[in-house]
Amino acid sequence: MNTSRVKLATLTLGASLLAACGGGGGDEPAPPPPAAATVTLSGQLTAPDATTPIANALVYVKDSAAGTAAGQARPLAALPCGTPPTASWAAACTGADGKFTFTAKVPASPTLVAVKGAFTLEKALTVTGDGALNVGTVALAPASASKFAVVTGAFDNIQDVLAKLGYGQVAEGRLVPGTEAFTLYDGDDSLAGSYKDAEALFVDADNNGQADIFNHSVVFFNCGLNEGALNTPQNVATLRAYVEAGGRIYASDQAYDIVEQVFPAYLDFEGSVAPADQPEAVNAAQIGDSGLIVNASVDGTLAAWLQGVSCVNGPCIADGKVHVEGFLDGWAVMAGVHPAQQAAVKTWASGPVTFTGQSEAVQRPLTVSFGVGQGRVSYTSYHTEPDAPTQGFMPQERVMQYLVFEL
Structure with a gap:
C-alpha cells in the first residue's frame, strides 16, 4: 500500500470536518508556491574518496531552466557529456578537475543530479534566494x-x-x-x-x-x-x-x-x-x-x-x-x-x-x-x-x- 497517499487522504478529510463544524471559517486560498530562484551553481564531483575528480560528467538540476545571472532564458547547446532527461533543464559538464559551474532557474526544493557512465548521484539542495551557491565537494557514495x-x-x-x-x-x-x-x-x-x-x-x-x-x-x-x-x-x-x-x-x-x-x-x-x-x-x-x-x-x-x-x-x-x-x-x-x-x-x-x-x-x-x-x-x-x-x-x-x- 502507498502510505503517502493514505496520509494525504487523511489530512484532506480532517480539513473538511473542521470546515463542516464551523471551525475553519470557510475555505481559504492555498498559499502560493515558493518562487523559483536564479542561482549560479558550482562544486566539484569526486569519487567516494572525496579526492579523485570525475571528469566530463553530466550535472543538472531537476525541473530547472537554463538562464543567465539576470534570470533570462538562454538557448541550450548540446553538451559533450550527455543530455538531461528533459533537454531544457539547466546542465553542465564537469571539467578535468571534476569542477562545474552553471546558472539555473531552480525550483524551491531543487535536486542536483550527476551522471557519469554507470554512476548516478542525487543531492538535495537548499536555496534561500538568488545568487551564488557553491555546493562544495560532491562525492559519490560507496x-x-x-x-x-x-x-x-x-x-x-x-x-x-x-x-x-x-x-x-x-x-x-x-x-x-x-x-x-x-x-x-x-x-x-x-x-x-x-x-x-x-x-x-x-x-x-x-x-x-x-x-x-x-x-x-x-x-x-x-x-x-x-x-x-x-x-x-x-x-x-x-x-x-x-x-x-x-x-x-x-x-x-x-x-x-x-x-x-x-x-x-x-x-x-x-x-x-x-x-x-x-x-x-x-x-x-x-x-x-x-x-x-x-x-x-x-x-x-x-x-x-x-x-x-x-x-x-x-x-x-x-x-x-x-x-x-x-x-x-x-x-x-x-x-x-x-x-x-x-x-x-x-x-x-x-x-x-x-x-x-x-x-x-x-x-x-x-x-x-x-x-x-x-x-x-x-x-x-x-x-x-x-x-x-x-x-x-x-x-x-x-x-x-x-x-x-x-x-
Whole structure:
C-alpha cells in the first residue's frame, strides 16, 4: 500500500470536518508556491574518496531552466557529456578537475543530479534566494558500486583500485576482503568459501528468468581468472545479451577472450587470423614479452585528467606519455581495431611493444573501449602492478581509475 497517499487522504478529510463544524471559517486560498530562484551553481564531483575528480560528467538540476545571472532564458547547446532527461533543464559538464559551474532557474526544493557512465548521484539542495551557491565537494557514495561485480584473477587486482577510490577498506595497498561495496566472485580459487565462484554469474539462482549477471551493472574480469568455464557457447551468448541490454564489462590482459570470443568484430588480436566477424583461436594472442616498460601515448581527455591528479615518484604524465610497467610473460597483444569499427572503438592508450615474432618495438593499442547495443566493453592489455605502492597511485592505476568512470 502507498502510505503517502493514505496520509494525504487523511489530512484532506480532517480539513473538511473542521470546515463542516464551523471551525475553519470557510475555505481559504492555498498559499502560493515558493518562487523559483536564479542561482549560479558550482562544486566539484569526486569519487567516494572525496579526492579523485570525475571528469566530463553530466550535472543538472531537476525541473530547472537554463538562464543567465539576470534570470533570462538562454538557448541550450548540446553538451559533450550527455543530455538531461528533459533537454531544457539547466546542465553542465564537469571539467578535468571534476569542477562545474552553471546558472539555473531552480525550483524551491531543487535536486542536483550527476551522471557519469554507470554512476548516478542525487543531492538535495537548499536555496534561500538568488545568487551564488557553491555546493562544495560532491562525492559519490560507496553504495554507488553496489551493483558492481569483480571476478578475481591471479595477475590483476582491479578490486584494489576500486578500494583505493573509496569502495572498500585498504590495508597495505590492498582491499580488505569483506569491506568491499561491490560483489566479489572467486575466479582463481583465491577467496574464502563464503564467496561465490565466477560461474555463479551465469546461473539463475534467484529464479527471475535470467542469469544473475543481469543483476549487476558492471562486471570486471581480472587477468588470470579461470576463464574456460566462462567461454562455453551458452555463456558467450549470455555475455553478449548482457552487454547489448546495457551491461558493461571490463577485462584485462589474459582475460581478453572474454572480449574476443563474445565481440570478435571489434578488435584484431595478434597470434591468430580469422574473419572479422569470427573469434580468433583461444589464448593465441598471449605472446607479449615480459619486463617491458612502455611510455604510452594517451587520449587527450585522459591526459588532461592525469595532469590534475597525483602519482607516486613524480607526475602521472610527462611529455604527453604515461609510464606503464608490470607486463608479464605472455600478455595478450592487440594488433589493432578492425577497419569497419574504427569509428566505434576508442583507443585510450597505445605504445611501442615487442612480442613473439616481433623483436623490434611496434606501436600497438594498449587500452580500448567500445559500445555494443546499450552497453559498453573496455579492455586493457596491461593491469595493476604486483608491486603497487601501499599508499598513492602508479600512473597505470590512475588510468584504470579513469576508466572505471568511463564504463
